[in-house]
Amino acid sequence: MQGILLVNLGSPKSPTAKDVKPYLDEFLMDERVIDVPYLLRAFLVRGIILNTRPKKSAEAYKKIWWPEGSPLIVISERQQKKVQELIDIPVALAMRYGEPSIKTGIEELKAKGVSDILMIPLYPQFAMATTETIDVLAKNLIKKHFPEIKLTSLPAFYNKPEYIEALAESIKSHLEGFDYDHLLFSYHGVPERHIKKSDITKSHCQINNKCCVTNSKAHEFCYRHQCLETTRQVVEKLNIPEGKYSSSFQSKLGPDKWLQPPTDDTVNEFPTQGIKKLAVVTPAFVADCIETLEEIGLEAHHEFINHGGEEFRTIPCLNDDDLWINALVTWIKEWKNN
Template identity: 65%
Template sequence: MKGVLLVNLGSPESTNPKDVKKYLDEFLMDERVIDVPWLLRAFIVKGIVLNTRPKKSAAAYQKIWWEEGSPLIVLSERLQEKIDKFTEVPISLAMRYGKPNIEQGLKELSAKGVDEVLLLPLYPQFAMATTETILVLAEELQKEKFPQMKLTTLPPFYNRPDYIEVLSRSIAEKIENLDYEHLLFSYHGVPERHIKKSDITKSHCQIDGTCCKTPSPAHQFCYRHQCYETTRLVAEKLDLNPDAFSTSFQSRLGFDPWLQPYTDRTIEKFALNGIKKMAIVTPAFVSDCLETLEEIAMEGEEIFHENGGKEFTVIPCLNDREDWVKTLSSWINSWAELTEEESIVK
């Protein structure tokens, strides 16, 4: 019997600093998030970050927390419930960090008689710290605790026409009657070394402005390429003027170089250069979360206004909108209809 496990990033159980600290510990101690030797990672996370960051992060979560709970969790649950109405296979939900975790999700499916699972990471682009860490953990759990279960993974969908159609429509709905001067595509940042570590050719990725545009097998696992390609495809779909949009990367930790340009500095630059009205979309996320609701919609807007900007429009993530639900459901139904001999997700 087939079933599907939707997997999102995760969230603290509450805005209490103790819960936030527990969540950050699990998240930041992941070797694919902070990819340094364990002792150094433990020193950074347990010795420094967890002594200073939880209270600050808890305050940020308090700004965006809903009455029902974490926005990311609530929105993911709504998505799951809606997909369930358009599909005939069991649908479970899990988070990479926090609860419900991946083991719980697989256990729930197994209890329903599922022995073939479509693992569906809710990330359009591939990255070590998102898709890869989900796949690695799921495979470890499958081998250790669910040996009779077969796992199939939906590949990154950053360039699938139906995804681009839905994303473009969500943007168009917000900007069609908006007199904006610039549309910024802001993606979550990652350290530059992650890009080079994911390069299966070991030579293509130079992060020099040209490698992402030059065809290569490396693009299959290149987060930077996939982000820029998402922007390109949407801009093409919406027939955007090349001067009216750009791409940036938000959220960074530590002092190592991360993907640039940085979103906060880009917003500041636009405002200082006379842009009065801008819109921003965050296509690395399909569900609104701390990074979109607080970092962009609050901090980003504050930066824009402080430096002379006037109108700052944040475009919501796809969340549980109907066309996105139907798109995901169609992917699931296509997979569910495959015979045992067919192994590729169509």
């Protein structure tokens, strides 16, 4: 019997430092998130970061927490429910960090008689710290606990026409009536070394303006290329003219060199360039979360106005938008019928 496992990032159980701390520990101790040797990672995370960050992060979570719980979890549950209503095989939900765990999700499907799983990491673009860490953990769990189960993982869908259509239509609908000066595509940032580590050719990625637009098999696992290609296809579909849009990368952590340009600096500089009405979309996420609701919707908004901006519009993630749900169902049916 076939089944579907939707997997997203995860969330603390509550917006308190007590619950944020173990969540951050699991997240930041992942060797594909902070990819340094274990002892150094433990020193950075448990010796430094976890002594200060949980309290600060908890305050941020409190600002965006919903009465029903974590926005990311609530939205993911809505996605699961809508997908389940449209297909006749079991659909389970899991998180890479926190609960429900990937192991729990697989156990739920197994209990329903599932022996063939399509796992869908809910990230449009491939990255070490998102898609890859989900794939690696799930494969290890299958090998150790569920050897009788066949697991297939849906590849990055950043350029699938159904995704581009859903994203473009969502942006179009949320820009209606807003005479914006600029549309910023803000993607979650990663250290530049992650891009080079993911280069299967070991030579193509130079992280410049040429390699990401030069055809290469490296693009299958190049986060930067996939982000820029998402932007390119969406603006082409919406006929947004050159100069009225750009891409940036948010959520930098630590002193390493991360993908450029940074969203915070970019947003703050826009008013000096005559950009007074700004719209921001976050296509690295398919469910609103702390990075979209707090970091963009509150912090970036505040900073833009403080630096001379006049109007700021945050475009929601796809969430449980019907076109997005239909895209998921289309891919599931393609897998199911093959």
